Amino acid sequence: LIDEILEFLGNRKPVRRVLISGFDETTVANGLKGECDNAGFIGLRDAARSRSRADWLAGMNLSRAISLHAKECGFQGSHIAYGRVMTALLGLIVQRDLAIENFVPVDYFALSARFKVTKGDFRARWKPYPSQAGLDERGRLLDRRVADQLNTAVQGKTGKVVEYSDTEKTESAPLPFSVDQLQILASKKFGYKSDAVLKALQSLYEKHELTTYPRSDCQYLPESQHADAPEVYAAVTNNLQFGAPLQDIDLTRKSRAWNTSKTPVHHAIIPTTRRANISVLSGIEQDLYEEICRRYLAQFMPLHRYRQVEVVVEVSGQRFGTSGTTPLLPGWKALYPGMKTKKKGEDDSGENDVLPPMAVGDAALCEGLDITAKKTTPPDHFTDATLLDAMINVHKYVTDERIKAIFKQMIDDRKAGEEEAAGGLGTADSTLTRTPIPRTSGQ
Structure with missing residues (x-):
């Protein structure tokens, strides 16, 4: 968004970027110290621009074309929407419903x-x-x-x-949370809907200042932030009681989560250094905060x-x-x-x-x-958790050999450490909160 403004204004001056993932004093101070050249984010800018142009070229034009053709065929509604992510997502749901409808037990x-x-x-x-x-x-x-x-x-x-x-x-230990992984866990463990999780995470970040930037699709942490571990630990153990398991914690330990090369923009969602009375949090906020803290502490355990x-x-x-x-x-x-x-x-x-x-x-x-x-039993209808997992691992549902080969290369690049090369369906702001998902009587 800022690049678009700078380009519109014809800016020719050098641009520096500051990334701040939390509102607490320590995180803000570290963010100001870590300013970097905006040129390092050209790839992310171009990727966002590509998505925007795809929405204009395909989304708007195909929505118009499909709607007109549907009306010629007797469709009575106002319009039919085609979306770069939405249509693929609905396609997964339709395929699953057809598989259930046509299932023959063995x-x-x-x-x-x-x-x-x-x-x-x-x-x-x-x-x-x-x-x-x-x-x-x-x-x-x-x-x-x-x-x-x-x-x-x-x-x-x-x-x-x-x-x-x-x-x-x-x-x-499992890596710290990205927003999609936290949504999946919250759905499976607590039954929370994806949009409710996003709302609670935004509140934990913005209102309570207890967690870092909530819409990150990254599960890694910059190595420079490891030095904040004692202060984060002190805040977490002040806010929550984990008891005996913490006797084996070692704040000098570095798990595989600490990898600066895999944190191009926002890092994983972790607790901040803020001490607070968490009794003022809502039930969902307390549950999410505890899971985020538990996952962070696990990085320092054997x-x-x-x-x-x-x-x-x-x-x-x-x-x-x-x-x-x-x-x-x-x-x-x-x-x-x-x-x-x-x-x-x-x-x-x-x-x-x-x-x-x-x-x-x-x-x-x-x-x-x-x-x-x-x-044998039919596959289950999608839930928020399983649909999010399908979006992350959409390659499992692809049948076109040419496209499968592209996804295979993405996965190989991810394993080789090129995290930004990994591909899924949608982005970390969760398509599930914006896409109308049809429900059948069996759901």
Whole structure:
């Protein structure tokens, strides 16, 4: 916006920019110290200009053309709007509604085996071979007779452990919040709508001065701000009580969140150095402030450490696999009681919290199969949280191979550290607060 004004006025003088992400004295002072050349933001200016021109060229013209054509076909409304983001977003919703409407359930069977080894028992999921009879194209077992035959073949038979790994792993704290990630969490955890979250965040930033700039799409922090950690910590612990978990906090620790190269404009949403009586906050403001503070404090906590064990057992020519985890050090998860360690392919039929000690070659007695009848279910209607996630990861819904290749390059660039190259649908001010989303009777 300022660049447009300067260009309109024909400015030829050097321009410096000051970025201030909060209203508290420390943040303002740091912002004034960190002024920089406006030329470094040319790319962001051009991106905004491209969006604006797309809205004019496509949005206005196509809205007019579609409306006229619709009226020729008998449409009785005043107009039909086409939007660069809105139409794509509504397209996702329509595709999901059609998938639900046209869904045909499939009955199938899930198989898990009960094994006994020298030092304990465990369960493992069946791992069918691709040529296994009775499977559909997605590898689901449809034939109950095959399940019964497999049970007869393995029950009471002794197999052996053919694969075993026991690895100590670590899990980093989640990055501080961007606005979309905070909206997703607030929807899932508290049921708050996206527009209510934005309104509360604006109040926390502008009225209460307790958090930084609220509409950032960044999850990283400039390294220069690490020096403010003691003052921010003092304010947070004055405003909130987190208790025993904070005994392991180390304000000299630098998590992966501190990365100046990934904070081109606004950094992640974090607490400020302001001390306040948060009882004056509304319920949603208190909930959001606590989550923002918790995520910030997690950056100074130890890594979560755990053991991950993966096992494959072979019996009567059939394979069964499982995995288990054992926490070793809670680390940052002490701030999140009840949170489980992430496990890929988690399934109640084959995941064990703790697996007994074993080794490759050990005998494993199969006590039989648990055969569970299941039915596929249609995808869920979008919620605020899942629709925001779809917007962030819109590449998952693209079918055009040419466009998929573009998104793949964006994702590869993001992984390589070029954060601004990442692409999604919409911007951090949340299209959900401005787009009318049709609701069906099932929503």
